[in-house]
Amino acid sequence: MKHGTNPNWFANSPLSRVNIEKDQEAFFNARLADPKSLVIPLWRGDPLMTDGSPAFLSVGALSQFPKDAPVILLGMKDERAYFAVDVSAAESAETAPFADIGDYVQLRIAAGVLTRDDLAIIGQGRWYFEWRRKHRFCGNCGGETRLEAGGAKSRCTRCEEEHFPRINPVAIMLAIHDNACLLGRGHQFPPGFVSALAGFVEAGETPEECARRELFEEAGVVIDDVRYQFSQPWPFTCSLMMGFIAEAEGREINLDMEELAEARWCDKADVIAVLNNETRDFNVPPKFTIARQLLERWVKE
Numbered sequence: 001m002k003h004g005t006n007p008n009w010f011a012n013s014p015l016s017r018v019n020i021e022k023d024q025e026a027f028f029n030a031r032l033a034d035p036k037s038l039v040i041p042l043w044r045g046d047p048l049m050t051d052g053s054p055a056f057l058s059v060g061a062l063s064q065f066p067k068d069a070p071v072i073l074l075g076m077k078d079e080r081a082y083f084a085v086d087v088s089a090a091e092s093a094e095t096a097p098f099a100d101i102g103d104y105v106q107l108r109i110a111a112g113v114l115t116r117d118d119l120a121i122i123g124q125g126r127w128y129f130e131w132r133r134k135h136r137f138c139g140n141c142g143g144e145t146r147l148e149a150g151g152a153k154s155r156c157t158r159c160e161e162e163h164f165p166r167i168n169p170v171a172i173m174l175a176i177h178d179n180a181c182l183l184g185r186g187h188q189f190p191p192g193f194v195s196a197l198a199g200f201v202e203a204g205e206t207p208e209e210c211a212r213r214e215l216f217e218e219a220g221v222v223i224d225d226v227r228y229q230f231s232q233p234w235p236f237t238c239s240l241m242m243g244f245i246a247e248a249e250g251r252e253i254n255l256d257m258e259e260l261a262e263a264r265w266c267d268k269a270d271v272i273a274v275l276n277n278e279t280r281d282f283n284v285p286p287k288f289t290i291a292r293q294l295l296e297r298w299v300k301e
């Protein structure tokens with residue numbers, strides 16, 4: 001499988017997205033009636049899995065789900081349509097439909113075992129349902145919205161305003177200086193777990209400006225040059241993570257203790273040892289994160 005220059009998990013979906021602006025109802029319904037079509041159930045964003053694989057059910061199984069369970073067309077592959085169905089209305093994963101044939105596995109845990117293709121498909125479904133859950137009403141007039149175009153957008157039933165999925169841009173940046181990189185730990189993480197720093201891009205700001213600002217605000221590190229690397233759709237927060245490697249002017253750290261519990265410069269040799277599981281002096285994020293991929297790219301530079 002080729003991933004071009006983007007090594008990230010949740011990226012490089014094998015599905016081709018379908019533009020069904022015209023005749024959308026007819027297209028959607030024809031795919032729903034096609035016995036080749038498959039559907040993955042998600043309970044609060046977590047996929048149904050059997051024997052370590054996602055449980056893609058025949059689309060006919062939808063008749064056994066609640067009538068009002070949201071269904072989204074994710075895309076096509078080899079003339080087969082892939083849908084996701086949201087069973088979050090069930091009170092628990094154990095009582096959700098088809099829990100008798102498998103388990104709804106937390107996506108962060110499933111991410112460690114799923115193939116990249118499956119993870120891209122499931123991440124897309126989680127993303128749409130998360131957006132849908134938070135945007136059921138129109139921001140323009142407060143009316144109810146309903147999904148259109150297979151779920152790729154919604155429209156207000158009152159004022160007809162169109163609404164598209166809200167994507168939150170985030171800059172994530174590995175600051176480097178000579179043979180060391182800056183890793184920090186947010187208060188929510190256990191001691192020893194460090195990662196690249198990150199922050200949401202603000203209105204009227206470029207991701208590059210955001211990278212400079214966040215490194216200065218959180219760690220007091222001044223950046224000389226910022227180089228874009230690659231991006232990752234991140235379904236846990238409906239974010240688009242944009243990864244940078246940033247050359248720092250020096251190693252002085254002035255920590256914002258409200259934002260970070262710690263930040264430190266780590267030598268490349270030590271980072272390589274951690275990536276290779278040769279030491280546990282500190283821990284870095286798992287392979288399915290863009291932070292890890294930035295580290296992997298930097299150590300190969």
Ligand SMILES: [Zn+2]
Binds near residue numbers: 139158159160161
């Ligand atoms: Zn409206």
